[in-house]
Structure formats: structure tokens, C-alpha cells
Amino acid sequence: MINAWKNNLLSLPDSIFFDIMRNYLGDLKTPFNKHDLIRSLTSMIMKKEIRTRLFELVDEDDSRLLTAVSLLKYPTISELFCFTRKIYSFLELYNRVENLQQRLLLCIEYPEKSGRKDEKVIRLNPLFEEELKSKYLGSSLIFPSIEVKEGRPAQPWYNEQLLSGFISFLSANRNMLKNNGNARKKAENKFSEVFASVEKNVPENIQLPDLLIHSLRILKFAEASSSAVNIHTDAILNFGSSEYKSRMLKIASTVVTFLLKEEDADRTPSIDSIYMLLSNLLLSFYCGTVISREDLTSVLYLIKRNLLAGYPEIGLVTGDSVIEALCLTGYLSETETLLTFNFDPDYVQAAGEKLRIQSNSEISAPAGFAIAEEITAAICSEIRNYDITRTYSIEKRSFAAALEAGFDLEEIISGLEKNSTGSIPQNILFSFGAWEKEYRSIGLNYGVVMTVSPDRLPLIKHAPQLKEFFLASPAPGVFILDPEKENEWRRAFADAGFDILPEIKTGDDAVTTPILGPKSAGEFSKNTVETGLIDFFSGYSIQNPSKLLDELTDKINRLPMTPEKRNKLNARSQKKLILSDSQLKASDRPEEKGEAGGLDHRAKIRLTERALELENLLEVTTVVDLELEKRLVKPLKLTKAENALEGKPPVYTVEGIELPDEKEIHIPITRISYLKMLKSSLYTP
């Protein structure tokens, strides 16, 4: 740690290095040996009473800024400003950071490990980092509005139960989509009936079916092709093997990508990056935490900032879009400007409850039931009502859809038995067997070649409504049908009493020409959650060093010295730069004037020229509408122009860029009421 600090000191520009040394060690004698000076300084600040004084002088503002630096993990001054802009102006922040650097609490460096070469970053002094973190940093200083609400908020409504229900709906309405990807009117109406309890949560500009289809696609649960939807049950079962919080976070991630897609289809961050973002966000706060929107935006900034190294595209995600997605889906709820966290990662699902299968062919799925446990029921029956408890109805058609999806009878029965209370009623088991036999009694193969079992053959062969569709019958029980007329002959079969015909097997089960494709967001590569991108500090307790500073001022005022020197000493004391009585001596070294103001235009011109020479920054104060306006300016040029008034001196103008926005400015020297030169150690153009 000492070496790290030493190296940092050695990397500082001379002007800053020697300023620091002079402040703590007094006037320096030539020849200057930086290593000796560093040794002397180190020896000084390692003394117990000096360290004690150092920490005693840390007040709330200091702690706030130190906490921000620590949370952001090597921020640049610009990033620190983004995070604290609600609290400090850029100039104020700059001055404070400089002060903390001079007080040896912060270091400015070029950390190669962050992969950010040529950028000056700010960090806690490694010598004091541990102690600062344990006692002087407090996240509540950055996010003051965090509190935890009493009671149990509702869990997010956009969850795996909703996906289960929707899969059931899709399975029963496989042709719900038109070729253009929009839902058919009948299916839309039916959807609204079944999902009335949640559809009201969605704003008018979003179609819930679209969102759900998107989620299923991202999770690889389903794909749309032409006007049919294919369900991938193996992906669903695989999803079910991960833990609850991971599943919920993945589901939430799909919503974020949906909204981002809506904004800009060409620029969608990877799903993994969103997943990481949400993991760190939603798992860093207790369920019931209430936080202001502003603070949550800051937290998101923090997380994004810390994800950038691994996921550079995370910068495409705005805080607003994340908050919108989470509010939409119930992970957050918003009242006025406050947001409540509704997600409990440790939620105990269903508390031992299981499916209830009843003789009236209804299946009830309890609240909080995992998708992997519900999926068999969802696919082999049709959702009737989506609510806290989902109600499914076992129908021949939905059972056939399950067979079509690749389940066989044993799998369906075991999937239901495993996940339900009690046994499956006999009438339902019987029906399953009968339906399975019926389904398998007819085969449809590419061509279309239909094969019929002997026991069904008479009914099919003699059905008058079917005869016109048989192009040929090359063998007993084998018929050739026209693939172009598939809709017609399916209707005719239904009319003749054959309402569950299988799909035509093509030999190639891959779904081609997907019609609804988001820009690929990639795949989830993680099955567990990873957090730790933000730290929370709670060691802070309120400190007020004003008494100490008053004592020091008293001491200084009693020292024999000129008023000018006393003022300078007091100024340093107020900046908390005095840690030891050994510093209480006025310097005899002539100091370069770093300020000018009022009508001393000449001094202002000289200061500007000096700043240009040293590449320092200027704090420029002007009067606008009778109010003082301060700016931090990087001067680029001092121009001189003839004065239009005869006999008057030339007009000097400071030209430069105002920080942090780098806006061009031109200020005549005469308009500057006060000018101060700052060190430019923090700013990188």
C-alpha cells in the first residue's frame, strides 16, 4: 500500500507534488530529492496523532464524495460528476476533489488495470482505504432516500406463471399469428378474456402478447414461423433447473430488451449484459426498499459504469428504460417520485402447494408455481383463466397439442402426477388413453401421405365429406391428400368427427423463416446470478470537525506573524490541510499569485498567460444579472483586439472551453470579476 502511494506521488506533476510536500513539510531545501521528501511525508502521516487528526477532519461532505469515489471504482472526474451532479456543480466537485487530494485522502492516477489508459482516474488513498471504508463511508449519504417499507409488497406480476399460462394459450391457439406477425382478432379477444387480470397492467402502447412472445423467443421457449408457433419444452425444462431468482431475472431481462428493441431495433445490448445489470440492481436491495427515482438512476449509472469493462454495449441501456421495464412488470412500483422494490429473491414458491387435478377436467395451479412444474399441465390443457390461481381445462384438442409438441402419454401422466396432489382422476386418465389412441390412429407425412389404423379405416373411407380430398389410395389405409388444400380437408375431417389430426411430418423439424425476430440479443450464458458490482457502506457516523477547526484557528491567531501570513495559514486550516502543529509556520517562500480580480485587468491578463503556459485551469467568475456566476475554464487562447474607442487600451479576451461540457466560450477580461488559477491535474481533454 505504501509503495502504491509512493508511486502515485512520484507520478504527480511537479507543481502538485511540491505543493503537497510544502504543505506538510514546510519550506523545502534544495536540492529536492523526491524520494526523501516522500519518506519524510510518509513518516509524518503514519504517526498516530497525525492519522487521528486526518480522520477527525473528515466531515459529511468529505464522506459523501469519498463514498462516491469508492462506489464508482476509479472514476474520472467526468464520471464522478455524472454521479454527483445533483449535489455539486462541476467546479465545486473539482475543488473538492483537489482538496481531498491535497489532504492525502484521494489519489489521482492512471490505473492500467482498469484498461483506461490516458485517463486520469480518482481513487481512495490506498494507505487509508480500509479505514475509510469501515468508518467513514456511507451509502446513505449518496442515496439518502433509501428506506425499507413494512409489510409484504406484491411479487412482480410478469413472472414464470404468466409465461406458463401464455404457453398454454399459444399451444391451444397455434395459428394465432398472421403472416405479418400480428395476432388474429379472435385470438386477441380470447387473450383479453383469459388474461384480463394482467392485461390492465400494461400501457396502451404495448401489446402484452407481443411482449410475451418476445420473452418466449429470447428464452428460447418458442419460435414463430409463418402463422404457427412451436414450443420448445426441453428449453423450458432446462430453464427450470436454475434457481428462482435467476429465472426471474432472466424474465425481467427479456422485458428490458423488448423496450430497447422498441426504441432502436439496431442497437440492442446483449441479454447477458442486461441480466448482469438487473442482477446487481435487484439483488442489492431488500424487497420493500423505497428509493427515489433520482437515486435509482444513480445506482444504475454505477452498475453500468462497473459493467462497462466486461460489457461495453451496456452503455446503450438508459436508466429510464430499465426503470420503465421494471415498473411495467411489477419488479418496481412507482408512486410520485418514489420507487419500491417488489422482488424478493428468496420468495418461497408455492409453499409445498401442487397442481390440483379434478374430475371436472380442471387443473388449478397455485400461486408461485415454478414453470418447469407447471409446463406439462400448461401444454396438455388449455388455460381458461389467468389469475392468482391459474385454471386450466383438459380438452382433447389441448391434449393432442401436447402430443404434437413431442410429449407421449407416459410423460404427460408422469409430469402431472409428479406435480400434483392426489392421483389423477380415473375419467381423465381414461380420456388421455383414448385420445392418444385416436391421435395416433392417423399419421400424416410429407406429401401428404395419410396412414389410418384399421379400426378407424371404415369411418374415414366412407365419410362422404372426405372422399373428394383423396387423390389416391395406393394401399389399404393409405391415402394421398393435396397439401394445397390442407385447411379444407382439415375442416372436413373435423366435420366428419376427426377433430385431432396430427401435423404433417416433414422430416425437418427446424423452424424456418421466423417472422418475428428481434435483433439477436444473444443467449443467456449464465444460470446463476452474479452480484457484487456495487458495495454498500454503512460504517459512517456523523462527524463535525468544526470544533477542531475553531481550535486551530485560535491557535493560529495567537501566533506572532504578519496578518497576511496569518490569513494564508488560516485559509489552509479551513481547507483542513493542517494536521500538525509543525505546519503552523508561515512560509517565507514567495508565492506565485494565483488570483486576480476587480479592475486589476493586468493581473488577470498575466494570470491567464501563466495558466496557458502551465496548462492549468481557470476558475472564472462573472456577474450575470447581478448574480455571481462561476465557471471552470480550460483556456486555449488569450486574444487581443483593438479597442473601438479611441485612446482606450486593447480588448483582451479569454478563449477556451467550459468544463465539463467543453462548450466554447469567449470572455473579455474586463467582464471577469474574479480569476483564479487551478491545478489541472484532474482534467483530461
Place this chain on the structure above:
Amino acid sequence: MTAPENKPLIVQSDSSLMLDVHDSSFESARNEIAAFSELEKSPEHIHTYRITPLSLWNAASAGIPAEEVKDRLERWSRFAIPDNVLFSIRQTINRFGQLVLRETTNSDLLFLEADNPNIILELESRKSLKKLLIREGDGFLIRLVDRGSVKVELIKAGWPVKDLAPLKEGTSLDFKLRKKTLGGRDFTIRDYQTEAAGAFFGGGQLGFGFGTIVMPCGSGKTIVGMKAMDLCRTNTLIITTNIAAVHQWMRELIDKTELKPEEIGEYTGARKEIKPVTIATYQILTWRPDKESDFPHFKIFSAGGWGLIIYDEVHLLPAPVFRVTAEIQAVRRLGLTATLLREDGREADVFSLVGPKRFDVPWKELETKGWIAEADCFEIRVDLPESLLISYATADKRQKFRIASENPRKLDIVNQLVQNHREDHIIVIGQYLKQLHSLAKMLKAPIITGKTPNAEREVIYQDFREGKVRVIVVSKVANFAIDLPDASVAIQVSGTFGSRQEEAQRLGRILRPKERNSWFYSVVSNFTTEEVFSANRQKFLTEQGYKYNIEIWDDLEDISPDKKLPIEKSEVYQS
């Protein structure tokens, strides 16, 4: 975070209530929520209730405020009550009492008092009420004959009426229930029957005396009717489904009350008697010489000084009778039924005109308490013979159903079932006369169809009751209101397509309590349209908690006639 609390009730956002039967506090919860919700279905694991405006208004009229409803729900609910449900409860209940119907000094007019001028404005703007309401002061005058119609229209508009206009007392009747029946047996009214009648009568208070009682077949709705008569003690008109039912009522009244035969009149096609207690059929009421004429027998409604009208099997209330019912709103009226289902969807009208549901009880609850017989339900599947496959394949839908229903193999099945139940009294029920005649011939059993004269029917029923015949074959005339106390097996060979009501009524033929279990068989042709209709028919009963076991009987030679149950039990059809 801990799991949701283990309570039996889940309140859903569509105002349905799911009640877990297996929870230890199920009964307590049920008793509390039944006061403000309707039982929709009660299968074996989860009962579904629904909070409707009507159920809430009923609760309000029974003195239950919105806060109490909320408290009861919260007491038993596993999760937080959805906000929209609480809002709806408050808003709906608060509507009750804002419109009050009161008497006036003019016996032909009533006064509808509205306590909010905005309501008056709203009602005035409704087209459907324009002809019915006469603006007066802070309300409206209503003609007495429009009482029912106004209430129906107001319910549709979302405004319940607190009906405090007194009901006509009718001519007083000296009516007493016996303690011992005429046949010498002890006669006590069961607690649920007393409760049902009490819920209807409401202690004689204003706002009661009109309503519907829904109870399972075989649970003694006739007794409830008699108890209601006991409470009202007034001339009573009873309207029922057919002459056999009329005679059943008459028998019951004589057997269980102190009414003399000369005090009971029959008003049917055969006789036109008006007595202090008169029993009529719906058919006679809706008879008219031609479509243009009036219904001449409607005058019965004003003929007997009735203080109580009982509509037996009220779900069958014919549409023409609605009109009259609307006009006789000043009379106490009681509807009795086992099923709420109507083909024309006018259940709400029945409840509006006759009265709201005052009492219902799950079928299985009565079975558990022994008040109705325990019944095992079976569906026996039998293949169509090969010889019929082609004609079935080439038939249209209607014909397909008929061919499947009249499957000749069913005869053997029925024969086998009758052999299996040698000690039981059996009814064989069907739709198609040819099939029924074949069965009757095979079984050497008497047959009752629509053409069987009433006198002959009575003789057959009597023989059946007395045990002189063990098996009878009946067409759908026997669906309703037959008193067959000793029938313990019903074999249904065909039915009216997918009629759930018919299935329930037929099961009801064997639900009267007895010492042995009852058996209900439905014989269905395999892989035919009959399967689909059968599944639909069974829906109502499975929703009442009955389970059906489905079996295939494909080889009768393997079935031993000595066994009560069939040997061949294909519980899961093997492919």
C-alpha cells in the same frame, strides 16, 4: 420472505373465490363467504364461489355491510385481496338501499324512493324505464303490475331495489305439518330444509318472502315448499312440471300435513279445481288455442286469493309465464330447483322475477351428512358393431348421434348391469322409443313414455314403489319430479345431446336417501359423437363433486354375472 399463509381462500381479481376443501378451516370459511357469494362449482378439491352484484345485494339486504364482507375475506384469504375487488364490493353494496320501493295510499301504485338526485337523473335517461316510471317528488311512482319489470330493468342498470312494499297476505289458511306422516312414520324437517325455508321467509320481514332455493335432487325440495307454506299459512298455488308431479305433491301434502284432500285442488288438462292449495302444471298455464290468442288459464293467478306461489323446477319456467310473474310481484313466491341452468340463458330473469337465490348447498355436503344417497357414477363404453360403421360414417351429425345412441350392443350391457344388480330397484332411461321398447321387451319390464296414460303411469310407479316390479324403463318424461324412493340404480342409455340439466335430473332419480349406495350408469358408444356429448353432460355433476369412472366393456363373455362389478375394467385404454 415467508410463504403465503396457509389459509383456505384465494380471492381472484375477477371476483371469483377459490376455496380449498382440504384445508382444516374450510367449513368455517365456507360458512362465512356463502352469505355474500354464489357457489359456482364444488368438485373434489377446490370449490369456486363468485361475488356478483346480486350476491352482494342479497348480503346487504340481510344486513351485511361492505366492511364485514372485506373482513371475512381477509380473515380467510391466503393472499392480499385485489384492490379492484374491494373497490367493487364497496361500490356495489353501497348501491343497496339507495332505491327503496314503498307502498302508497293507492293500492295500485308503489313509490320508488331515490336518495340521490343523480340517480333520479340517471334513471330518467334510461329508455327501458321510460314507460315504467312516473316522476314524482324525490322518486317515481310505479304501477303495481310493473313492480317486477321495474326491478328487472333496474338490476340490469346496476341498481338493486330494496323492496319494502308489503306483500299481499292472501287468504289465511289453517296449515299444520304433521309430526307423524299419514303412513305412520316420524316426520321431522331436516336442519337444512328449515334453514332454506327460513332464508326464504325471513321472519316475515319486509324484503323477504320471494326467492329461489337451489338444492340437489332428492334432498327434499317438496318438504322445503311445505315448510314455507307452514311459515306463510296462506292459500298457495303450486306450479310444477307435469301431472305425475302434481299428484306427487298432492300425495306429499296429504301424507305430511293436516290438509284434507278437499282442500287440495288439481289444475291440469284433466281437472280444473281451484282450492286453498292448488297444484297446476306449466303446460296448462301456457296452453292457448292458437298463437294469436291469450293464455286463458293465466286467470288462475288471480283466482284463489293466493298468498304464496311455489314454482317447482323453476329453471323450467316458460317464457310466457314470465309476463304474468312480473305482474304478481305483490305475492310471496318461492322457486325450487336443483340446477340453475337454462337453455335460453334467462336465469337472471328468473331470479329477478321470482326472487334471488336465498339458499343453496353443495350436493356432496348433503351426501356426506346422509341426506342424499351416495352415488357412484360410471360411464360404460361400448364399440359400435362393424355392421353399423359404414352407416355411421355416412350419416349427418344428427343421425350419427342417433346411431351411436341406439347402438344395439347397449342392450347386452344393460342386461348385464341389471344382472349385476339383482337386489336393486333399477330405472333404465333413454331418449329413443324404439330402443326403449327393445329394452323393455328384453328385460320384461314395464315402459313409461309420453304416450302412457297417467293412470297407467301411476300404477307402474306404485308397483315400483311397492317392489312388485324391480326394473322400469322410462323415456324422458321421467326426468322430473318423480317420487321413487327405492330406486338405487339408474342406467342411462341415451340422452338429449349434451344436456347437463338432464343428466343431473336423472341422477336425482336415485338420490333419495336409502340404506344402500346408488349407482348411475351411462352407456356410451366408443369413438362416436356420443362421447363428446357425454363429456358435456357430466360437467355439471363433476362440478358438484361426483366422479365418473370410465370403463370399456368390449367382451361380455368375460364378465361374470355373479359379480356386482364388471370384471373387465379397462381403466386406461391401452393403445
